[in-house]
Amino acid sequence: LLDSATMAPRQETRRPPITMEDKRNIQIIEWEHLDKKKFCVLGVAMTMMIRVSVYAFTLIHTQLQVQKGKSLYQGTFDAFIKILRADGVTGFYGFLVNTFTLISGQCYVITYELTQKFVADYSQSNTVKSLVAGGSASLVAQSITLPIDVISEHLMTQRKGEKLGRFHVGNPEGQSVVAFGQTKDIIKQILRADGLRGFYRGYVASLLSYIPNRAVWWPFYHFYTE
Template sequence: MEGKRNIRIIEWEDLDKRKFYSFGVLMTMTIRAAVYPATLIRTRLQVQRGTALYNGTFDAFFKILRAEGVRGLYRGFMVNTFTLVSGQGYITTYELVRKYVSGYSANNTVKSLVAGGSASLVGQSITVPIDVVAQQLMMQGQGEHLTRFKAKPRMVVAAKQRVTFGQTRDIIVQIFAADGLRGFYRGYTASLLTYIPNSAVWWPFYHFYAEQLSKMAPSEFPHLVIQGVAGPLAAATASTLTNPMDVVRARVQVEGRSSVTETFKQLLREEGFWGMTKGLSARIISSTPTSIVMVMGYETLKKLSLRTELVDSRHW
């Protein structure tokens, strides 16, 4: 009975890599489309001073919807889809490092901690330039006065897609003209300080919550449901612990600041402790469905990607 309650983790060597990557791209794209509005709202909340524009997550949602329509909630989304590359890099790094660390330690927390942090390092190295551009696009519309770069207005266009990438081109040219190549890695240090701890914390908490829940649930209870509950619990924990650095990261990237330390000090000086919680509710709101879909999707993805001879060997 004890063996049934323990959730067996599908490791890298158990997977058919061709299936894994094919299904993985589709899963990642679906998740990003579902949570993008919350990501945009979080960015605008973190960059604004006090409550100058929005008074919380739901106020921001309705104001953007009224003023800019549904398209306003998806500003920069087409650019953000390029982070699919970083997503695959993240997953691959996590699984490979986890496999490597298992040669030195059988402790699941250690494997998850090291692999999660390493995966985030690789993922952010690819993601930051995309994020820098996407965040500038997110701020267009109601939030454009809070950013250094503004897309040129286009009165007549032939297609929506041309508008999207026309604005993207404007922003890229302005960033390069102002800061050169370094401008695309503005906030890189802040991103690492945010997402490496977030990822390193999320995975151990995810496995911890999953194991604790599995011990409380009946032995025949589906592991996938347990994992689906453990995901958002881990996300809420990680988001709360790392949100202060996420606020600093957003301001460094959008406002063009160069010092993480000075930005942190100014935030504390001007807005106090509560400034560190800006966008936290939006972050948790976006991370909850993201975690449920990601965890259930990722675990299902690994199940579907199992090598044929192992399909019947896993309790689901």
Template sequence: MEDKRKIPIIEWEDLDKRKFYMFGVFMTMAIRVSVYPFTLIRTRLQVQKGKSLYSGTFDAFAKILRAESIPGLYRGFLVNTFTLISGQCYVTTYELTRKYVAQYNDSNMVKSVIAGGSASLVAQSITVPIDIVSQHLMVQGQDMGRFKELPREAAGKQQPVMGRTKDVMVQIFHLDGLKGFYRGYAASLLTYIPNSALWWPFYHLYTGGFVSPEPGPHFPHSF
């Protein structure tokens, strides 16, 4: 019986790399712009003490909009956009790893498990530090988190300062060193590596399982 896939598997060699990266970044950016305010609200709700500032999602949205205007909903957004790099690195790592593993093993299952786990390892190594900085910026000036925002003229004093992105990074490094940029890194790996390593094999199993049977002579209308 001839294999007639409804969902073809597109390998690395089949991709138009220029269009792939260009449209990938554009679509991801469009999604980020639409969901970022809710990411910021979620972060503030998670770190506040009880209901000291906001009673819920809609209350937080209204208060942030009223007190900080639209820019308040996008605190840390420019820093967060650097995670677009991790998304492209994820797909690139996945495809190149599949291509490499294919030299030693032709099983789609093996290629997908190894490539999926490797892609998440690379992506999270880039994403976690960026997320940490952007999350500090999200709660900046709200009496939340580990640091308090001080006037710029106080920046020369030995006190935590949360101002521009540079100040955030300096203070994180001052208090925790390089490991401060990787808080929660192990938890992220334990979350995303197994998820990615399992998702891709099931994806290929799903796409490879759609075979259209040829109608038999006795069942011309069978599906």
């Protein structure tokens, strides 16, 4: 190659080759490196965006699961059309209660990081730290999420003039009531039927699902980065 100014042969500058050691040198961002305010605000905003994008399908999925046979919907597309005709776009987004689960995501990360720091006083093994921290974070997150999910799922099964779940809200004419009224009505019915335990139906099964999952996932993450 020739230099455009002097027309003399130009020496080519080569970058040093990337070695396997360079590829494995992955930067780990620790809790103390984070801007906590930005993390909380942006974390909630990002989770909210994801929630908005998938909630309609979660609602359809729930209603298809609890209906008797094909008494109400023939399938996913049929459910989408019928909900849209009956309630409009807002019929897919009555999820004000469900948004409270955004708190659990932040609590999960905070619990994970703080537990790691606590365990570090007793062991420097990333496997041990992430195993204990992942399990603890899931325990805290599920304890917050499950009652909200129970209420939210009962609200998802509400249809005008239809009873898809154990509980039903609405006025005598069969018309649905406002969102806050529905939530209050569902909470009262759960308390009346099952007491406080009603908000933790399936709690043990939930913990047995999430705690081992997260407890195993995080050690593999550290194994990969190392």
